[in-house]
Amino acid sequence: DAGVTQSPTHLIKTRGQQVTLRCSPKSGHDTVSWYQQALGQGPQFIFQYYEEEERQRGNFPDRFSGHQFPNYSSELNVNALLLGDSALYLCASSEDTAYEQYFGPGTRLTVT
Amino acid sequence: AQSVTQLDSQVPVFEEAPVELRCNYSSSVSVYLFWYVQYPNQGLQLLLKYLSGSTLVKGINGFEAEFNKSQTSFHLRKPSVHISDTAEYFCAVNRISGGYNKLIFGAGTRLAVHP
Numbered sequence: 526d527a528g529v530t531q532s533p534t535h536l537i538k539t540r541g542q543q544v545t546l547r548c549s550p551k552s553g554h555d556t557v558s559w560y561q562q563a564l565g566q567g568p569q570f571i572f573q574y575y576e577e578e579e580r581q582r583g584n585f586p587d588r589f590s591g592h593q594f595p596n597y598s599s600e601l602n603v604n605a606l607l608l609g610d611s612a613l614y615l616c617a618s619s620e621d622t623a624y625e626q627y628f629g630p631g632t633r634l635t636v637t
Numbered sequence: 638a639q640s641v642t643q644l645d646s647q648v649p650v651f652e653e654a655p656v657e658l659r660c661n662y663s664s665s666v667s668v669y670l671f672w673y674v675q676y677p678n679q680g681l682q683l684l685l686k687y688l689s690g691s692t693l694v695k696g697i698n699g700f701e702a703e704f705n706k707s708q709t710s711f712h713l714r715k716p717s718v719h720i721s722d723t724a725e726y727f728c729a730v731n732r733i734s735g736g737y738n739k740l741i742f743g744a745g746t747r748l749a750v751h752p
Contacts (some may be wrong), residue, residue: 531680535703558739558740560740564707565745566745567641567727567729567741567742567743567744568681568742569742569743570739570740570741573739581739583739610704615680615681617681617740619738623740624669624686624688624731625671625683625686625731626740628673628680628681628682628683629680630679630680631679631680637709
């Protein structure tokens with residue numbers, strides 16, 4: 526049983542560019558959450574998707590957007606990249622009624 | 638608002654010694670509590686969780702944690718650590734807002750096990 530998978534593993538972008546990160550949830554999970562983990566800090570909640578809709582959002586600007594597909598996989602898009610967007614982006618999946626979330630290995634984004 | 642405080646940013650310990658990683662939370666409602674471990678250059682792995690029932694919960698790799706409602710704490714313990722336990726440990730609270738849930742994390746505790 527495959528766990529949560531994310532792609533790509535690493536990404537280097539230039540300030541002002543746009544980036545798309547991808548996530549496939551654990552089998553049987555229908556809810557996907559995205560977190561940003563800056564160096565030396567704990568993960569911060571970005572948003573959560575369920576039934577192809579964003580249903581909760583953290584304190585992140587509109588430059589951060591997402592999408593969930595019918596197969597429950599998800600994308601995170603970040604526009605107009607800033608140096609401060611450099612971080613590890615983590616995807617977590619869960620069953621809608623469950624409280625625990627299972628994380629993928631993350632995508633390391635570096636903005637230069 | 639809910640928050641999580643991990644009281645130690647770093648904990649050095651010798652191999653086979655016991656260890657306790659401290660976590661306090663603030664919340665005005667019932668909470669669900671978790672410990673995750675993060676090995677270098679990897680994602681987060683769920684160590685253990687408290688949802689209800691017994692306040693002493695056991696997890697993987699010999700770790701356990703005790704939920705103390707009166708002290709709003711959820712400290713992680715292991716009686717004898719191994720070199721392989723060297724990692725970053727995160728305490729998290731599940732916040733239920735508007736019927737949907739999200740995790741609020743502490744800043745992490747770096748456990749360094751020395752031979």
